Amino acid sequence: MTSYEETYAYLERHVDALKTDRTGDERQTDGEVFDRKTLMTIYDLMTSGYIDSVRHPISTGKEGNVFYALDEDGDEVALKIFRTSTSTFKRVSKYVEGDPRFRGVTGNRWKMIYAWVNKEFKNLVRYSEAGIPVPEPITYSKNCLLMEYIGEEDGPAPQLKDCVLEDPDDTYDEVLSFIIDGWRDAHLVHGDLSEYNILMQNGEPIMIDVGQAMTSDHYNARELLERDIRNINSFFGKRGADVIDDAVVLDETLNGDDEEDEE
Numbered sequence: 001m002t003s004y005e006e007t008y009a010y011l012e013r014h015v016d017a018l019k020t021d022r023t024g025d026e027r028q029t030d031g032e033v034f035d036r037k038t039l040m041t042i043y044d045l046m047t048s049g050y051i052d053s054v055r056h057p058i059s060t061g062k063e064g065n066v067f068y069a070l071d072e073d074g075d076e077v078a079l080k081i082f083r084t085s086t087s088t089f090k091r092v093s094k095y096v097e098g099d100p101r102f103r104g105v106t107g108n109r110w111k112m113i114y115a116w117v118n119k120e121f122k123n124l125v126r127y128s129e130a131g132i133p134v135p136e137p138i139t140y141s142k143n144c145l146l147m148e149y150i151g152e153e154d155g156p157a158p159q160l161k162d163c164v165l166e167d168p169d170d171t172y173d174e175v176l177s178f179i180i181d182g183w184r185d186a187h188l189v190h191g192d193l194s195e196y197n198i199l200m201q202n203g204e205p206i207m208i209d210v211g212q213a214m215t216s217d218h219y220n221a222r223e224l225l226e227r228d229i230r231n232i233n234s235f236f237g238k239r240g241a242d243v244i245d246d247a248v249v250l251d252e253t254l255n256g257d258d259e260e261d262e263e
């Protein structure tokens, strides 16, 4: 069996944030997100061949970080690591407990956060099976989620909020289809859809951050749907798109013509 010291030495070579600065004798660690359990999870993802190295953080947030990583073939992947803190636990609990797919998961902080990661993974699978552009899910383990990297070698794709849109109407149509097809084909409502959770790659929007997405039969689903529509309409309105009324989009989502849907 590998000792923790050996494991750690291996990780130090493969996780940039753990690399010791030998000259200054200072550890340039990213701190909290790499607690011992998380390190073991990353190690497992490495020994099972999913990741070769973890490079720089793409994003650092209260509840977790997203890292640029490489797999064994040198291909880019995105590793989202959730902090197993009380604040993460508090935020995710209601979404996990309220989702019929996770009935019975309660209490324990770790279990809840692991269920949350499983939920984000399942939602990605569901969206991508319905043909909605999201990062391709690769695998997940405990508080770590591995997915397709959206971006270039020199940086992740920008968020929609930071983009100048060549054709706002066109992008608006695409984003509307995330809402409408998401509901009708994936049976999900994103629940936090905004210009922050859409990345623009080669002019095409890609939806991210789908952990809180709920099944369309959830008691709160319609309210979430209305909010997503409101947010998207308000953003595209400001960007000069020819926005369709909230109520019309809602009706199309709930009662749209199926034949037209299957084109």
Ligand SMILES: Nc1ncnc2c1ncn2[C@@H]1O[C@H](COP(=O)(O)OP(=O)(O)OP(=O)(O)O)[C@@H](O)[C@H]1O
Binding pocket: 058, 059, 060, 061, 062, 063, 064, 066, 078, 135, 147, 148, 149, 150, 151, 156, 157, 159, 196, 197, 208, 209, 210
């Ligand atoms: N698959 C990906 N490829 C490239 N970049 C990504 C990917 N997923 C997330 N990111 C980057 O990380 C950021 C945060 O990701 P995400 O929205 O999923 O997490 P979050 O829970 O909202 O985190 P935060 O609270 O820090 O915003 C995104 O805005 C994006 O810049």
Ligand SMILES: [Mg+2]
Binding pocket: 196, 197, 209
């Ligand atoms: Mg986000």
